[in-house]
Amino acid sequence: MNTFFSRLLITLALLFAVWFGLSRIPFVETFGIAQLGKATNENLGDAIMTTVELQSPIISSDSAEVVMNELFRKLCEPNRVNYAKYKLHICRSSEVNAFAIPGDHIVVYSGLIEFCDSPEELMGVLAHELAHAELGHLKSKIWKESVIAVLSNATGGSVAAGTIGEMVSKSFDRQQEEEADQQGMAYLRAAKINPIGFAALFRKMSELELISLPDFMSTHPDCISRAEAIERECAQWENNFIPLLSSGKWQSLKKAIS
Amino acid sequence: MDTNSISGRLQEEIDREKASNAYLMSLVALMAGLPLPVLNLLASVIFSLLNRKGSYFVRWHCTQVLISQISVFFLNSFGFTWTMRIIFFDLSPSNEWIAYVILVLLVNLLEIIGTLVSAIRIRKGKESSWWLFGPITDQLVRKS
Numbered sequence: 001m002n003t004f005f006s007r008l009l010i011t012l013a014l015l016f017a018v019w020f021g022l023s024r025i026p027f028v029e030t031f032g033i034a035q036l037g038k039a040t041n042e043n044l045g046d047a048i049m050t051t052v053e054l055q056s057p058i059i060s061s062d063s064a065e066v067v068m069n070e071l072f073r074k075l076c077e078p079n080r081v082n083y084a085k086y087k088l089h090i091c092r093s094s095e096v097n098a099f100a101i102p103g104d105h106i107v108v109y110s111g112l113i114e115f116c117d118s119p120e121e122l123m124g125v126l127a128h129e130l131a132h133a134e135l136g137h138l139k140s141k142i143w144k145e146s147v148i149a150v151l152s153n154a155t156g157g158s159v160a161a162g163t164i165g166e167m168v169s170k171s172f173d174r175q176q177e178e179e180a181d182q183q184g185m186a187y188l189r190a191a192k193i194n195p196i197g198f199a200a201l202f203r204k205m206s207e208l209e210l211i212s213l214p215d216f217m218s219t220h221p222d223c224i225s226r227a228e229a230i231e232r233e234c235a236q237w238e239n240n241f242i243p244l245l246s247s248g249k250w251q252s253l254k255k256a257i258s
Numbered sequence: 259m260d261t262n263s264i265s266g267r268l269q270e271e272i273d274r275e276k277a278s279n280a281y282l283m284s285l286v287a288l289m290a291g292l293p294l295p296v297l298n299l300l301a302s303v304i305f306s307l308l309n310r311k312g313s314y315f316v317r318w319h320c321t322q323v324l325i326s327q328i329s330v331f332f333l334n335s336f337g338f339t340w341t342m343r344i345i346f347f348d349l350s351p352s353n354e355w356i357a358y359v360i361l362v363l364l365v366n367l368l369e370i371i372g373t374l375v376s377a378i379r380i381r382k383g384k385e386s387s388w389w390l391f392g393p394i395t396d397q398l399v400r401k402s
Contacts, residue, residue, distance in 0.1 A: 004393040011390050015361065022357030 045103020049089070052107055056091035059110060064090055064256035067249050068108070071119060074244060075126055078191040081134060090257060096205065098125045100133040110257040116201060119244040124188065124198020124230075131183035137176045181226060185233055194241040195234050202227035269313075274380055276312060277319035280305055281377035284323050285370060302327045314401050319380060322388060322395040323373070329391075330369050337362040 068088055076083035086104050093109040100106050106129050108122075116122045132138060188195045206223035245253075283305055284298050306320040337358055343349045376386040387395070 004390075004397065007390050007393065015365070018364070019354075019357050019361045022360050023354045025353065025357070027353050027356040028351055 042103040045101050045105050048101045049103070049105050049107075052089075052091060052101075056093040056095075056107075056109060059090045059092050059257055061090075061256040063252050067245065067253040067256075070249075071123060071244065072126060074242075075123060075130065075187060075191050075193065079187050081130065081187075086130075086133070092257075096208065098129050100129040100138060102138045104133060106130070106133065113254060113257050115204070116197075118197050118200075119250055120194050120197025121201040122197075123191075123193050123244065124184065124195060124201055127184035127187040127191075127193075127198075128180050130187060131180040132176070135176075135179060135183055137180065181229070185230065189237060192240055192242045193244065195230050195237075199227040199230040199234070202230070270383075273313050273315045274383055276309060276316045278377045278381040280309070280316075280320045280323045281373045281380070284327055285373055285377075296331070299327045299331045314399065318395055318399045319376075319386075321399050322376075322391050325391045325394060325398075326369060326372075326388065330366060333362055333365055 065088075068090060072086070072088055073083050075081075076086075086106055089105060089107045090113070091107055091109055094111040095109050096111045096115045098106070098108040098112050106126070108126070112125060113122060116125075184198075185195060188198070202223040206227070280302070284302050286301075302320070302324045306317075306324050309316050309320050312320075340349070340355055340358065344351050344355060349355075372388060376388070379386040
């Protein structure tokens, strides 16, 4: 046994020496690979954005862009988030949806803007998507999906493995959605934006939910629960909310995307 | 003709083949298991379990392969996780990471060469005890 441990120590020391020696070589500086992760993320984001654009073309409207950027800045600045790095896109689609994708893209469908009755409703969604991006959920989601895919293939891609993978994936998604809700609320609070609009949006969306999935199988917690959570938290906040947009600007945004 | 001697030699030949296969199988499974280095480990575990009632010679070599696979599994898994975190998370590529990847590649290459050499030597009836894993295998495998 002593022979083994002495040889193990020698081997570990040798491995460490080789690793340490190699790590002194400036590979990163020589080959310029410092941006590997960032470049992968950006390329992936651009590829997804191209696919989104094919189905839902970007609305090119200066007035809409000005208003959306103003709203986004009001959310980011008090939270010390670098809003300039984000690429905010309004895409034409009747779907009531918005989402963040890798590469700092945030997509808002025109259907969502039409569905919102006030800028506060829209801001709740923007805060939620910003939270996904800032918390690194997009990268971890890609990572998780890759691992599930590899494991599923390794186990022969069986139906059971696929189902378990899907359930793990959905549970992971739900956890991220809850985190994004909490972080989004923190953003709204710091920016002094009334979250009641966000709760109202959830209540309206709950009426749209025609098919109700069991909670453990759905990626998002149900709309009513989310609305109630927001209302509960809002009751503890100081009522020092700022007005977001004049009625005229809000209407001009709606007109620009219609 | 000494039938005992013939059957003894036949058994010896079967054992050599089984022990040699333990090494070869880990290599085949390594190719199938990339990039997650888990299939080759799993294959070695199964092969060892199947041969747990085999002769001392076969059990000894199955165990040596298994120990080597476990060691490389930990080394590879750490490298895989580190790489994934760099590609998809907030870690940045560093000289330490590249040095580790090179080290892992070297160790894997050494292990593949060692495995092939052992498989051939055992098939020819020669002994093959690895410098690092031989002593611990001696301790783990009982002669009975």
